[in-house]
Amino acid sequence: MDSTKETSNTYKEDLLLRMGLNDNKAGMEGLDKEKINKIIMGATKGSRFYGNELKKEKQVNQRIENMMQQKARITSQQLREAQLQVDRFAMELEHCRDLSNTIVHVDMDAFYAAVEMRDNPELKDKPIAVGSMSMLSTSNYHARRFGVRAAMPGFIAKRLCPHLIIVPLNFDKYRVVSKQVGICLAPTSICSWVSCRIRSQLQMPRHNWPEERRRYFIKTGNSAENDEPGKEVNNLSEYELSASPLLFEDSPPDLQPPGNPSQVNCKEQNKLQIPQKSVVFGTSAEEVVKEIRFRIEQKTTLTASAGIAPNTMLAKVCSDKNKPNGQYQILPSRQAVMEFIKDLPIRKISGIGKVTEKMLKALGIITCAELYQQRALLSLLFSETSWHYFLHISLGLGSTHLARGNLQVEG
């Protein structure tokens, strides 16, 4: 085989991985990546940015080469010892596994773009992005179909989607909405964290309110003033009912759907319900989260997605699973966690970026199960902090508590 040719081919692939479309985002499945990458590379080639990326790519390749050399020097004796040590540690971690907390990760759908679409209905059915010609902060789902996404320069986005509308950033507006969302979270949780970018995690106590406190009267119209439970809101129309995901069914997580014994999976369709004037939410975690999302939508007319899991790491991954306007729960059992983790690509985990992804890929690791299989090797090749982190991930472990203190709104 022509080795020069092969090197240049892998090199090209490397660059595409670094500079090409990153479709690791909701709403970007099944795109014509090849076509999109061609346009991106055509627009970026020769720029200062391109030169810099080339340099960084070489550094990463060097790191990988060093790692592979180190790997080649490892003896089977060393590996056996490492295996014992790592497994001892894994057993300790397993012993301390805490499934008693319910962590919820709430994430607004295409937040900035959604706010702009809400405030300018003309944008509703058009591909839009928020930012400038030099940099985009986010895009709506129409635009994502063209490969337009956050952190992409606007001028490249325009090449991918010539009729893309770019709306300038309006932070003051997002701050206001972000505060409103915070208010929606507060009564159902013991603490939460809300940022301007709208991502928040909450830890839930058991939700044992009486039914009256869980009853909501459907609100209509744009004004979003009346969100107190139990207060009457008028003018219910079928239109508005269908525009809003209605969340009537009360299915506690222990009532599992057949065929999927360990997980409850729900992605609501905006189905037209029999007109009713009030909604009552149940007391299961799933229901509380539906309630939170309902409150957010009533208050802001924007949708949110959420993940429910026994720790923050998993909750975050879950929140992406049924995006937009959906939620997903991993039930608090070891089996459910391991089942979820098994085929999960490590890149989906917060903290594993493109460099770590590439280094681990060089060791044949793509999924969390593979990460677990290679645990002994990883302990010999990476720092203690890193391999501990990898081991936590591969066991589906994460932080089970959030920083104390009530609502923080960051701007």
Add this chain to the structure above:
DNA sequence: GCTAGAAGGACCC
């Protein structure tokens, strides 16, 4: 050699 602090990198949104 050791350590504290600075600098730099990876990653996140």
Add this chain to the structure above:
DNA sequence: AACCAGGGTCCTTCTAGC
């Protein structure tokens, strides 16, 4: 026509001073 963020955390590596 030209145009590829900015602010944060956490970790690793470098370096100066002992």
